[in-house]
Amino acid sequence: MHIRNFSIIAHIDHGKSTLADRLLHATRAVTQREHRDQILDSMDLERERGITIKASAVTVQHEYKGETYQLNFIDTPGHVDFTYEVSRALTACDGAVMVVDSTQGVEAQTLANAYLAIENEVELIPVVNKIDLPAADPDTVAMEIEAILGLPAEDCIYCSAKTGEGIGPLLDTICEQLPAPRQAVIPETRALIFDSHYDEYRGVIVYVRVFDGELKVGDRIRMMGTGTTWTITELGRNTPQPEKVDRIGTAEVGWIVAAIKTLADVRVGDTITHDKHPAAEPLPGYEEPKQMVFCDFYPATADVDSGKRTDFESLREAVEKLQLNDASFTFEVQHSEALGFGFRCGFLGLLHMEIVQERLEREGGVEIVQTAPTVTYKVNTTQNGTMEIHNPMDLPDPSQVQAIREPIVKVEIICPDEMIGDLMSLCDGRRGIFKTQQFVSTGRQMLTYELPLAEIIFDFYDKLKSITRGYGTMDYELVEYRVDRLAKVDILVNGDPVEALSLICHRDNAEVRSRNILKALRKQIDRHQFEIALQAAIGGKIIARESIKAVRKNVTAKCYGGDITRKRKLLEKQKAGKQRMKSIGSVNIPQSAFLAILDQGDG
Numbered sequence: 001m002h003i004r005n006f007s008i009i010a011h012i013d014h015g016k017s018t019l020a021d022r023l024l025h026a027t028r029a030v031t032q033r034e035h036r037d038q039i040l041d042s043m044d045l046e047r048e049r050g051i052t053i054k055a056s057a058v059t060v061q062h063e064y065k066g067e068t069y070q071l072n073f074i075d076t077p078g079h080v081d082f083t084y085e086v087s088r089a090l091t092a093c094d095g096a097v098m099v100v101d102s103t104q105g106v107e108a109q110t111l112a113n114a115y116l117a118i119e120n121e122v123e124l125i126p127v128v129n130k131i132d133l134p135a136a137d138p139d140t141v142a143m144e145i146e147a148i149l150g151l152p153a154e155d156c157i158y159c160s161a162k163t164g165e166g167i168g169p170l171l172d173t174i175c176e177q178l179p180a181p182r183q184a185v186i187p188e189t190r191a192l193i194f195d196s197h198y199d200e201y202r203g204v205i206v207y208v209r210v211f212d213g214e215l216k217v218g219d220r221i222r223m224m225g226t227g228t229t230w231t232i233t234e235l236g237r238n239t240p241q242p243e244k245v246d247r248i249g250t251a252e253v254g255w256i257v258a259a260i261k262t263l264a265d266v267r268v269g270d271t272i273t274h275d276k277h278p279a280a281e282p283l284p285g286y287e288e289p290k291q292m293v294f295c296d297f298y299p300a301t302a303d304v305d306s307g308k309r310t311d312f313e314s315l316r317e318a319v320e321k322l323q324l325n326d327a328s329f330t331f332e333v334q335h336s337e338a339l340g341f342g343f344r345c346g347f348l349g350l351l352h353m354e355i356v357q358e359r360l361e362r363e364g365g366v367e368i369v370q371t372a373p374t375v376t377y378k379v380n381t382t383q384n385g386t387m388e389i390h391n392p393m394d395l396p397d398p399s400q401v402q403a404i405r406e407p408i409v410k411v412e413i414i415c416p417d418e419m420i421g422d423l424m425s426l427c428d429g430r431r432g433i434f435k436t437q438q439f440v441s442t443g444r445q446m447l448t449y450e451l452p453l454a455e456i457i458f459d460f461y462d463k464l465k466s467i468t469r470g471y472g473t474m475d476y477e478l479v480e481y482r483v484d485r486l487a488k489v490d491i492l493v494n495g496d497p498v499e500a501l502s503l504i505c506h507r508d509n510a511e512v513r514s515r516n517i518l519k520a521l522r523k524q525i526d527r528h529q530f531e532i533a534l535q536a537a538i539g540g541k542i543i544a545r546e547s548i549k550a551v552r553k554n555v556t557a558k559c560y561g562g563d564i565t566r567k568r569k570l571l572e573k574q575k576a577g578k579q580r581m582k583s584i585g586s587v588n589i590p591q592s593a594f595l596a597i598l599d600q601g602d603g
Contacts, residue, residue, distance in 0.1 A: 059253060074093065083116070125170075131158050144441045230260055295353060317364070344391065357370055379405070408481070414440055417443055434447075
């Protein structure tokens, strides 16, 4: 039997999942009765948002020139935040079908995914989709693909995943043009773990691509990274329904159940081999993902019910299970005076952060309080050392800081010609440095800017979509860490710094951002019997101040007449009492005030 392993890659909303559905129909993997849209998108969240979050691997059969071909394909996500899922899928494949919308043309993430495929040395088949739409212009899009990516326009396959037009020629091209998997290079068994998820009844289910040897039910296997050993109880593949098999041979894809109950025992990118006759060298695996955005997750309530687990323990279990399913986010325990115990989590981007929060709440059944996102900074200290911080609270004393370096990203924006001026103004206002301007096609251009990551993680994408009326797309990648005039801003309440509210920002923006935070804080903190000073400071210099006026009792109300000195005496006595109260009093910041500030994002 011939085998072809490939991924479906594209920009978001260009029709990958619909094309995957159509391939399943064309190969008779699903019947008309079993049909539903987005068959491979199993999460409710994917269906609600209309996006693919998790890559899905499927095995189907196709007849070509009288021979049977086993097609193992992976439907991948399209958003920039889930690039790690795409890179893992491409590592397990020998080819890729690159889908481009015939009404929108080549987009930013199309380029990024194509370059990712070229880096992994996989064969690309360009597909122009949605040719059934009235606005479709497949010939122009094919020329775009040739001009930008160098793939011949005549090699592009025109199809409509909705109507099924062109799907037959696409399947034939996959069988004919994509390379066959390499043969086994060593007699020992080696299988690459490219995905996993947790099942309440069967434990961890591991998805593998076998590169050398074979796996059979009953085999004793070893994870080469962790050194743990297990006995295979079940083998199978998704067709797309789970189908049990007795063995998975060289170049085949499938899943393993081995009664693995501990989440830490499985690592995506690890190599599986036989315990008795292990391989000497593991497979290359994956490059570790680089988390770009960090924020804290805390349980919404920190109460401990009698005889029940704490909310923190429930959150820990939910986070551990989710990390098994999504290897691209990290977490570590964090403590805040305002919110108690929680986790400092790292994400690939803002959408990734939002998706993880929703999945924790839905799949883990926990309510979460989320802090404002921050980025990683590198600090050069006066002792000639370098430290990496993800939280302003970790920044050392200003006297020990020589320079703060912030992450700079290269942003590629593809947009219509008439919005170029507004987009340039947006980028310039975010401390952007213009690099290049390139014509993509008639009416569309690509702008390249270098921008601080901290300036784009809040609302940059929303403003981009607003300015371009939804037609603009962007992709970004980390370039370097660059020194700039950055400073840590401390928020002081009644003279005491509140560490959880501190932030790192550019000195030019520090005063405006600080004033916005203090105004939000003033609305949330209750008035006391004494005046409360709210201040923002960089080092020892106060850069902004707001005051919460004292609650004042009218002590002169009982004085209907008499000498003015009598009233003055009562007021002086009240003033002295307030001063004494202020010196010994403390201000409690309610959680609502804390969250109101965090909800501001970038102020």
